[in-house]
Amino acid sequence: MAAKIIDGSEIARKVRTEIAAEVAELKGKGVTPGLAVILVGDNQASQTYVKMKEKACEELGMHSVMAKYPSSLSQQELLNKITELNEDNTIHGILVQLPLPNHIDEKAIIEAISPEKDVDGFHPINIGRLMTGQDTLYPCTPYGVMVMLQYIGCEIEGKHVVVVGRSNIVGKPVGQLFLNENATVTYCHSKTKDLKSFTTQADILVVAVGRNDTITAEHVKQGAVVIDVGMNRNEEGKLCGDVSFDEVKQVASYITPVPKGVGPMTITMLMHNTLKAAKKSAK
Numbered sequence: 715m716a717a718k719i720i721d722g723s724e725i726a727r728k729v730r731t732e733i734a735a736e737v738a739e740l741k742g743k744g745v746t747p748g749l750a751v752i753l754v755g756d757n758q759a760s761q762t763y764v765k766m767k768e769k770a771c772e773e774l775g776m777h778s779v780m781a782k783y784p785s786s787l788s789q790q791e792l793l794n795k796i797t798e799l800n801e802d803n804t805i806h807g808i809l810v811q812l813p814l815p816n817h818i819d820e821k822a823i824i825e826a827i828s829p830e831k832d833v834d835g836f837h838p839i840n841i842g843r844l845m846t847g848q849d850t851l852y853p854c855t856p857y858g859v860m861v862m863l864q865y866i867g868c869e870i871e872g873k874h875v876v877v878v879g880r881s882n883i884v885g886k887p888v889g890q891l892f893l894n895e896n897a898t899v900t901y902c903h904s905k906t907k908d909l910k911s912f913t914t915q916a917d918i919l920v921v922a923v924g925r926n927d928t929i930t931a932e933h934v935k936q937g938a939v940v941i942d943v944g945m946n947r948n949e950e951g952k953l954c955g956d957v958s959f960d961e962v963k964q965v966a967s968y969i970t971p972v973p974k975g976v977g978p979m980t981i982t983m984l985m986h987n988t989l990k991a992a993k994k995s996a997k
C-alpha cells in the first residue's frame with residue numbers, strides 16, 4: 715500500500731492558527747512579539763526567505779523589523795546592529811539570514827546574538843542546552859520535523875531513527891531532539907560506507923543532505939516513516955527533495971513531499987520561537 719503523505723502546509727496552517735491566538739492573548743497583556751531579520755547582500759533565495767518571514771509575522775500579528783544591507787557592510791557594522799537589537803525591548807527574536815558574505819565571520823555573528831533572542835537556535839549556548847536536554851529555543855527545521863511527527867501520532871520512544879546528513883542546522887540537532895525523546899539514533903553522512911545497510915534499519919528515516927535521489931526504494935524498510943528535508947532542483951528545474959519520492963512512497967508508511975512537506979514548518983517554528991522568547995521576556 716502506498717504511503718500516507720504528510721501534508722506540511724496543512725500542519726503549518728494549524729500550528730500558525732494556534733500561534734496567532736497566543737500572540738493575540740499576549741498583546742492583550744501589552745506585549746507584541748517582535749522579530750528582527752537582518753539580510754546582508756543580494757542573494758536571491760535569501761531575499762525570498764526574508765520576505766516570507768516578514769509576511770508570516772504580519773499574518774500572525776507580530777511586530778517585524780527587516781534590516782537590509784549591501785554586501786559591503788563590515789563585520790563591525792553588523793555586530794553594532796546586533797548589539798542595538800539585543801538591547802531593544804520591542805524585539806524578542808533576532809535572525810541573521812545565512813549565508814553571509816565571505817568577509818563576515820558567521821560564527822562571530824551567531825555568537826553575538828543574545829541566546830534569549832536567538833530564534834534560529836544556532837547559538838552555542840542554545841545548542842548546549844539542547845544537548846543537555848534543557849528546554850530552549852530549538853533550531854526551526856529540526857523542531858518542525860518533531861512537530862510534524864507528533865501531529866501524525868508517530869511514537870518516537872524506542873524507535874530507531876537514522877539521520878542522513880550532519881549539518882549544524884539540521885542533521886546534528888534533529889538527531890539530538892530524537893535522542894531527547896528516547897529514540898535510538900544513528901547518524902550517516904557523505905563518508906558513511908554502505909549507506910543502505912544503515913538506512914534499511916530505520917523506523918524513522920530523516921534525510922538532509924541536499925542531493926536528489928540520495929534515498930531510493932532499496933534504502934528504505936517496509937513501513938518506515940520517511941522525512942525529506944532536502945530542497946533541490948532536478949535536471950528539469952523542478953523542486954525536489956533528497957528522496958526519490960515516487961518509488962519510496964511505495965515502501966514507506968508515511969512520507970513528506972517536496973515541496974509542501976518540511977518546508978512550511980521552518981518559518982512556522984520561527985514564529986513559534988519568537989512567541990516563546992516574547993512570553994519568556996514578559997514573565
Ligand code: GUN
Pocket residue numbers: 809810811812813834854883
Ligand atoms: N539560511 C537558510 N536557512 C536558514 C535558517 O534557517 N536560518 C538562517 N538564519 N539563515 C538560513
